[in-house]
Amino acid sequence: PTLMECDRVLDSFINALWSSSYLTDECRTHAALTGSAPDPRSVDRSAGLRYLLQCEREEKLKKLARKLCEGTHDDATRGGQWDLEQVYRVYGDYRANVHEETSGPVLPPKTFSKLRACCSSSKTNDRALVDCLRAARPRDFTKLFVTDPNVTKSVVAYIKNQGDPVKTVLEMGSGKGNWLWSLGRAGVETVVGIEPAYMGSLALYDDSWDVKYSPVQLDSMIGDGGDGDLQINAFMCERFGATDHQFDLMWSMEVFEHIPKKLHAGMLRRLAAATRKWVYTSIAPPEQRGLGHISSMSKADWRKQWELLGFREVDDEEIRGVLRRAKWLQIRRNAMLLKRVQSVSEVNKQLLDRIATSTLMGSERP
Numbered sequence: 001p002t003l004m005e006c007d008r009v010l011d012s013f014i015n016a017l018w019s020s021s022y023l024t025d026e027c028r029t030h031a032a033l034t035g036s037a038p039d040p041r042s043v044d045r046s047a048g049l050r051y052l053l054q055c056e057r058e059e060k061l062k063k064l065a066r067k068l069c070e071g072t073h074d075d076a077t078r079g080g081q082w083d084l085e086q087v088y089r090v091y092g093d094y095r096a097n098v099h100e101e102t103s104g105p106v107l108p109p110k111t112f113s114k115l116r117a118c119c120s121s122s123k124t125n126d127r128a129l130v131d132c133l134r135a136a137r138p139r140d141f142t143k144l145f146v147t148d149p150n151v152t153k154s155v156v157a158y159i160k161n162q163g164d165p166v167k168t169v170l171e172m173g174s175g176k177g178n179w180l181w182s183l184g185r186a187g188v189e190t191v192v193g194i195e196p197a198y199m200g201s202l203a204l205y206d207d208s209w210d211v212k213y214s215p216v217q218l219d220s221m222i223g224d225g226g227d228g229d230l231q232i233n234a235f236m237c238e239r240f241g242a243t244d245h246q247f248d249l250m251w252s253m254e255v256f257e258h259i260p261k262k263l264h265a266g267m268l269r270r271l272a273a274a275t276r277k278w279v280y281t282s283i284a285p286p287e288q289r290g291l292g293h294i295s296s297m298s299k300a301d302w303r304k305q306w307e308l309l310g311f312r313e314v315d316d317e318e319i320r321g322v323l324r325r326a327k328w329l330q331i332r333r334n335a336m337l338l339k340r341v342q343s344v345s346e347v348n349k350q351l352l353d354r355i356a357t358s359t360l361m362g363s364e365r366p
Contacts, residue, residue, distance in 0.1 A: 024055065137204070151335075189213060247276060249275075311339060
């Protein structure tokens, strides 16, 4: 049944790629290995799928690169378009922050000299522009806004010391890929990020699904029951051979305050089901200022959301020390490590029991 399910998922994902507006007829013909009437049914589920994905992503990168050059850094960094804002941060000219203890080691960039140089030298050639931007990415990611390799190393080491090595991580709201990059450097083999706006290798990701110790981006929406979940399931089938694979660790830092609250429940249930044991997460509280904060929540309320899904916060001196040593104030204040204490099936049973009780009480009202 698992193989049959994955066959259906991969065929559906190929069909979705086939109809993508980013895909050229040349790519379709090459992937289908047919004559003048290419058909998605003739596309190989492995090599053909990867080729279609590569074609689509190359076109997305060209469009994103041109948008970066046509816009202004002020528009992007003020939160107008999330993909632009995140990628601009990759190419910023960062300066050390004299107030590091309260607001982090670097200041948000105001100038973008490497980006401007690439835009000036590749005004008409989109392929050359993408190549220039890739080559201009920083070598030292520790100075980017926001990342902290010491936090990722410490969290991974803590879990390993519990006799539970971290081999796979799923990050919800992975932005430009900075946390995934540091998780890969901490020795995690498979690091996958869900971020709807494709940034790929213009940010800190690899454009392939097959890399190890390097970030993979799934440009999708989890829990939507549609194309978003389809891409996630297709990746699971290709990487792990089943759609119900559970990641060792789920990571989500300062993300859900940007997502409408009406979407939280479905997303969190999907993330919890895809998480084997550990969650490292934070959400911005109401008093924390920031761009696009529409669903701020206290740490206690955020903890409660995860407790309802079968997790409990780890509160010991070692983890408290990891948080105290974090470079960024919002991580020191808001982050928490949680551990699964109930299985997915137990959580689902409790949910059904609550629904049944609520329905019964409602039917007994006069």
